[in-house]
Amino acid sequence: MAFGPDSGEMSSHAGLPRRTGWIFFGLLASLLMVATGISSAQQPSSQALPLTVSGLAGNGGDKATNELGQLLQRISPFSLKPTQGAPVAAGTVGEGFVDGQLSSADGRVLFQRKYQRGSLGADLRQFADDIVLTLTKRPGIATSQIAFSFSESGKPFQIYACDFDGGNLRQLTTSSGSHVAPALSPDGRMLANVVLQQGDRGVVQVVDLEKAKVSSLRMNPAARIQSAISPNGKRLALSLSEDGGPNSDLYVAKLPNGKPTRLTETPVPESSPSWSPDGKRLVFAAPPAPGRSDLFVFDLRQKKSTPLPTGKSMAIDPAWSPDGTRIAFVSVSGDRRTLCVRPVQGGQARELTSGSQPVWGADSRHLLFVDPGGKLSLIRIDTGKVSPVITGGGRVVDPTWTR
Numbered sequence: 001m002a003f004g005p006d007s008g009e010m011s012s013h014a015g016l017p018r019r020t021g022w023i024f025f026g027l028l029a030s031l032l033m034v035a036t037g038i039s040s041a042q043q044p045s046s047q048a049l050p051l052t053v054s055g056l057a058g059n060g061g062d063k064a065t066n067e068l069g070q071l072l073q074r075i076s077p078f079s080l081k082p083t084q085g086a087p088v089a090a091g092t093v094g095e096g097f098v099d100g101q102l103s104s105a106d107g108r109v110l111f112q113r114k115y116q117r118g119s120l121g122a123d124l125r126q127f128a129d130d131i132v133l134t135l136t137k138r139p140g141i142a143t144s145q146i147a148f149s150f151s152e153s154g155k156p157f158q159i160y161a162c163d164f165d166g167g168n169l170r171q172l173t174t175s176s177g178s179h180v181a182p183a184l185s186p187d188g189r190m191l192a193n194v195v196l197q198q199g200d201r202g203v204v205q206v207v208d209l210e211k212a213k214v215s216s217l218r219m220n221p222a223a224r225i226q227s228a229i230s231p232n233g234k235r236l237a238l239s240l241s242e243d244g245g246p247n248s249d250l251y252v253a254k255l256p257n258g259k260p261t262r263l264t265e266t267p268v269p270e271s272s273p274s275w276s277p278d279g280k281r282l283v284f285a286a287p288p289a290p291g292r293s294d295l296f297v298f299d300l301r302q303k304k305s306t307p308l309p310t311g312k313s314m315a316i317d318p319a320w321s322p323d324g325t326r327i328a329f330v331s332v333s334g335d336r337r338t339l340c341v342r343p344v345q346g347g348q349a350r351e352l353t354s355g356s357q358p359v360w361g362a363d364s365r366h367l368l369f370v371d372p373g374g375k376l377s378l379i380r381i382d383t384g385k386v387s388p389v390i391t392g393g394g395r396v397v398d399p400t401w402t403r
Contacts, residue, residue: 048079050086058093098123152394186403215256
């Protein structure tokens with residue numbers, strides 16, 4: 001496995017650094033783009049939109065222009081080929097800042113902002129996200145953060161975090177035990193994870209990443225715990241087994257230290273809850289019959305579940321898109337696991353690629369997932385293009401992503 005410099009910093013996604021202790025990234029929230037006012041009726045287009053990236057002036061402007069172009073090509077639907085009648089991104093690179101401007105095709109200034117986020121890379125990422133949001137009415141993913149659980153060579157699982165492309169990689173936990181099933185709040189201010197205490201049993205630990213404060217849910221050790229933080233960051237949906245058996249039920253708890261309240265009590269295991277964008281429903285997986293698994297939606301007000309058929313004999317790992325229009329899930333057939341996407345309002349599921357544990361990006365255009373080799377990858381669902389995020393030795397599980 002390839003490691004970065006001794007300081008633990010990495011410039012690529014080749015592997016994981018050796019770092020110890022709780023490392024709280026208090027500036028995380030300030031680096032995140034919080035999407036507001038995005039209509040659930042808007043669909044990400046697969047058609048490339050023209051955009052011109054003009055040369056950024058100033059010392060290091062050529063390098064910054066190239067980096068901005070690469071960012072936009074990776075996260076957006078834009079075509080950056082020189083085109084007349086296209087919006088223009090331009091600006092100036094100064095000492096410790098980027099002055100960015102986006103103009104419409106007819107020359108109107110859509111925005112002009114000065115970015116001073118501590119590094120050229122951070123400034124350009126925020127500039128790129130602002131361009132994406134302005135032109136597509138959807139948030140970008142350049143400033144988003146990822147967390148996941150990782151184990152190297154049989155060692156206990158620990159929680160790591162990184163940028164959307166695997167950069168700025170850092171270890172968040174270290175202990176003699178395992179930390180698994182991380183869940184980031186959409187704004188990146190809070191992280192929940194399971195601390196295993198008795199074999200496969202554990203409790204849920206909640207970390208305020210801005211205040212470096214650790215809390216725990218009021219619960220006894222349970223097994224098969226999976227969780228998701230609500231869109232407003234105030235509640236945690238869980239699936240867990242209180243008695244340690246194979247049958248898990250759905251629960252919800254107030255953050256940061258509430259007691260889980262049971263939502264379901266059925267004779268079948270329910271797993272992988274994921275919130276609807278309005279926070280009123282949960283999609284989850286459960287077996288409708290022996291040897292099968294399909295998706296269901298639980299209405300938190302009506303306290304009842306309804307089927308969400310996928311057309312697959314075995315469907316697991318559901319994830320609700322931030323725009324509310326689609327559900328990603330995994331179809332299982334023998335040893336093969338395939339990422340699929342299904343419209344919420346009905347329609348045929350579309351297969352994407354081999355993998356598991358899909359998580360949506362803020363733009364509802366990208367999915368983070370674990371590939372068959374246990375590495376972390378990113379797929380753009382409109383083009384099918386797959387990009388590596390975390391590679392190298394060891395095993396990645398349970399990815400989670402800010403919005």
